[in-house]
Amino acid sequence: MNLELRHLRVVTAIAETGSVTKAASMLGLAQPALTAQLQRIERALGGPLFERDRRGARPTALGELVLDRARVLLPAMKGLQDEAARLAGGDAAMSRYRLGGVNSPILGRLVHRLTADQPTSQITTYVSWSVDELARMILSGRLDFALSGVCGDAVPSAELGLSWLAIAIDPVWVLLPEGHAQAAADEVDLADLAEERWVAAPGDGCFGDCFAAACARSGFTPRKMYETDVRGSIDLVEAGEAIALCQATFRPVPGLASRPIKGSPLRWRLLLGWHPEAQAGQFADRVIKHAAGGYADILDRNPPYRAWLAGHPGFGAQVNPEFEPAV
Numbered sequence: 001m002n003l004e005l006r007h008l009r010v011v012t013a014i015a016e017t018g019s020v021t022k023a024a025s026m027l028g029l030a031q032p033a034l035t036a037q038l039q040r041i042e043r044a045l046g047g048p049l050f051e052r053d054r055r056g057a058r059p060t061a062l063g064e065l066v067l068d069r070a071r072v073l074l075p076a077m078k079g080l081q082d083e084a085a086r087l088a089g090g091d092a093a094m095s096r097y098r099l100g101g102v103n104s105p106i107l108g109r110l111v112h113r114l115t116a117d118q119p120t121s122q123i124t125t126y127v128s129w130s131v132d133e134l135a136r137m138i139l140s141g142r143l144d145f146a147l148s149g150v151c152g153d154a155v156p157s158a159e160l161g162l163s164w165l166a167i168a169i170d171p172v173w174v175l176l177p178e179g180h181a182q183a184a185a186d187e188v189d190l191a192d193l194a195e196e197r198w199v200a201a202p203g204d205g206c207f208g209d210c211f212a213a214a215c216a217r218s219g220f221t222p223r224k225m226y227e228t229d230v231r232g233s234i235d236l237v238e239a240g241e242a243i244a245l246c247q248a249t250f251r252p253v254p255g256l257a258s259r260p261i262k263g264s265p266l267r268w269r270l271l272l273g274w275h276p277e278a279q280a281g282q283f284a285d286r287v288i289k290h291a292a293g294g295y296a297d298i299l300d301r302n303p304p305y306r307a308w309l310a311g312h313p314g315f316g317a318q319v320n321p322e323f324e325p326a327v
Helices: 005-017 020-027 031-045 061-088 107-117 131-139 207-217 230-238 279-300 303-310
Strands: 050-053 056-059 096-101 122-127 145-151 163-177 198-200 225-227 243-247 256-259 267-274
Touching: 005 020, 005 031, 005 056, 005 061, 020 031, 056 061, 096 107, 096 131, 107 122, 107 279, 131 145, 131 267, 145 163, 145 279, 163 230, 163 279, 198 207, 198 230, 225 230, 230 243, 230 256, 267 279, 279 303
Parallel strands: 096 122, 096 145, 198 225, 198 243
Antiparallel strands: 050 056, 145 267, 163 243, 163 256, 163 267
């Protein structure tokens, strides 16, 4: 006998109820029929799955192994059936969204909005410092969408065939201790920071080259650049060991000040990427809408940057948060 999913449901029902009789009632079967089916399953697997006495049925070691597998396989099959039914019925929803992010300010808001819109969908996230890694994960089917940032007018490699859409374009600002000499300025001249040590989050793009070029245009070569995650960057700034490059959408931190750089020599483009031929590509409009809404949420809690945007056309949102998806 070949083991089938219905056999796993029988084993699961017996374990959940602790009784063959109760399991038979739950499954709508006669107790002798369920007992005979359990015996066939045990013969196929090579041993007893339950110890049965007057107190009920308790899983053996072999039974626990089967139950462990059943608890993975049964929900997975149910998810497959539900997703297939939705697609076959033309339901404009996905049962699962797998999102990747590279130092994205809106990943949390995108998850929040997708969850509110589709509470029954499973949403998972994966974070990497590498745009190429996320792009290859989309290509291999391990991710559906990726939020990534690139500097200036750069674009991710086109060789993988992904679609990329700019959600926002933001200037890069500097993050300073509140006691820093430049912290009270409306904007900071990069040349006035020539003697500073710097810190930034890692990445595999051209941002380091863009920063070095901007410093060269201001007449200096930057001193030591620390590379660490966002929390480490904040710690170094708080300790007075460095100043940080940060996205203008960076949420204000007590004791620190983020300030625009005069002339906005550095720009950060927030992109959403997906594979146009993948199943997820059919739902890109929905994710675009929520990504744009997530960016609007970020601006709502950052009044200084929102005020700055009013005088600097071309920066900020590139997609209207009220964007209507084509479904």
